[in-house]
Amino acid sequence: MFEINNNQEGSSFEKEFNLKRSIDDRDSFCCEYADRVKKEIEESAKQDKCFDFFMKSAPKDLSGKKIIDIGCGEGRWSRFFSQRGSVVLGIDKKDQILEVAREKSKNFKNINFVNLPFEKIEEEPIGRFDYIINSYVLHNFNNLDQFFSTANHLLKMNGKLLLISILFHFSDKKLEDSIKNFYIPIKNQHGEIFYAMANDFSNLKKLAENYKFKLNDFCSNKNTGLSLSQKLIDAGLSVENVALIFEKKEDSV
Numbered sequence: 001m002f003e004i005n006n007n008q009e010g011s012s013f014e015k016e017f018n019l020k021r022s023i024d025d026r027d028s029f030c031c032e033y034a035d036r037v038k039k040e041i042e043e044s045a046k047q048d049k050c051f052d053f054f055m056k057s058a059p060k061d062l063s064g065k066k067i068i069d070i071g072c073g074e075g076r077w078s079r080f081f082s083q084r085g086s087v088v089l090g091i092d093k094k095d096q097i098l099e100v101a102r103e104k105s106k107n108f109k110n111i112n113f114v115n116l117p118f119e120k121i122e123e124e125p126i127g128r129f130d131y132i133i134n135s136y137v138l139h140n141f142n143n144l145d146q147f148f149s150t151a152n153h154l155l156k157m158n159g160k161l162l163l164i165s166i167l168f169h170f171s172d173k174k175l176e177d178s179i180k181n182f183y184i185p186i187k188n189q190h191g192e193i194f195y196a197m198a199n200d201f202s203n204l205k206k207l208a209e210n211y212k213f214k215l216n217d218f219c220s221n222k223n224t225g226l227s228l229s230q231k232l233i234d235a236g237l238s239v240e241n242v243a244l245i246f247e248k249k250e251d252s253v
Contacts (some may be wrong), residue, residue, distance in 0.1 A: 050243040053219035054135070054164050055080065057245050062086035065130040068154060070118060071137030075101030075111070081133065082108045089126065091116040121150055128156045138165040139196035142181070144204070148211035152252040161213060161246040166196045166226070167204065171236025176200070184232065186239060189225040201242060213246040 063085035069078045072090030074097060082088045082105075090113045092098055101113045116124060118141075132151055141147050151161050168184065170176035180203070183195035205215055221241045228239060 050164060050219050050221045050241045053217075054162065054243045057162060057217070057243070058084060058131075060084060062131075066127070067131040067133060068126070068129045069133040069135075071134060071140075072101060072113065073097055073135075073137075075105045075113065077133050077135050078111050078113070079105055079108055081131070082111050086110070086131070088112070089114065089129075091118070091121070093117040118150070119146075122153055126154075128159070129154055130156055130159050132159070132161045134162070135164045136166065138163060139167075139199070142197060144199065144207050145211075148208055148213065149252060152211045152213070152248055155248040157248060157250070159248045160216075161208075161244075161248070163242075163244045163246070165204075165242055165244070166224075167220075167240055167242045168196075168198050168200050169238045169240065170200060171238075175236050179237070184237070185229065187227045196239075198237075204244075208246050211252045212248060212250045214249050216245045216247050218242060218244040 058081060061084060062081060065086040067078075067081050067086045067088045069075075069081070069088060069090040072078050072092050075090055078088045078090040078101070088111045090098075090101060090111060092101070092113070093115060095115055098113045098115055105111050105113070132154060138144075138147065155161065166186070170180075179198045180200075182198050184198050185193055186196055187193055201218075201220070208215065219242070222238070224239060224241050226239050228237060
């Protein structure tokens with residue numbers, strides 16, 4: 001039987017701890033395995049329809065367009081969109097990751113990598129953008145209201161929010177109520193453990209709509225190479241990769 005400790009203090013501590021573990025693991029993964037990640041991304045693009053969908057969703061000519069890559073990591077998507085003519089601002093909050101990104105992108109003149117925590121974006125005069133890129137970072141956020149509010153603030157009217165994220169599917173409402181907003185341990189194909197916030201597709205879409213985004217298109221893939229503990233599987237939880245294209249329709253309040 002799957003159980004969650006409903007003690008609020010304990011739950012808060014667990015979520016905070018798991019979030020830190022998730023972020024620390026991502027930072028280590030980006031820096032220590034940057035070359036492996038690059039190779040895996042290239043292979044995934046051939047096999048994972050979400051990666052293929054994500055790449056094909058961007059116009060081939062983005063000349064003059066401004067793009068912000070939130071949680072840019074080692075800069076692979078910043079370089080991809082830069083090659084199509086856009087001016088890219090890649091932000092992350094770890095200098096070690098940004099050093100890797102700058103080194104790998106040293107031949108790209110239209111990318112700028114900046115140490116800027118997401119929580120402080122609206123305090124900086126960085127202007128508005130035509131596109132926001134967010135690839136496999138959203139599952140680290142414990143406040144999606146803040147994410148979509150800030151995304152709306154950053155985008156020009158009719159600007160696009162391009163997401164690739166890990167989402168979950170709950171077999172019943174009781175299960176969802178028990179574990180939503182907890183960080184769920186996931187194992188990748190290399191046996192490494194990381195954590196993802198337990199959000200599902202319908203909740204994400206509803207939140208985006210609350211902040212004046214329209215879902216234009218999406219792609220999902222259940223063949224992720226990721227695995228959950230048998231206890232979570234028996235409880236009715238499954239995981240999928242999802243790529244989504246949102247469009248800003250109006251300013252949110």
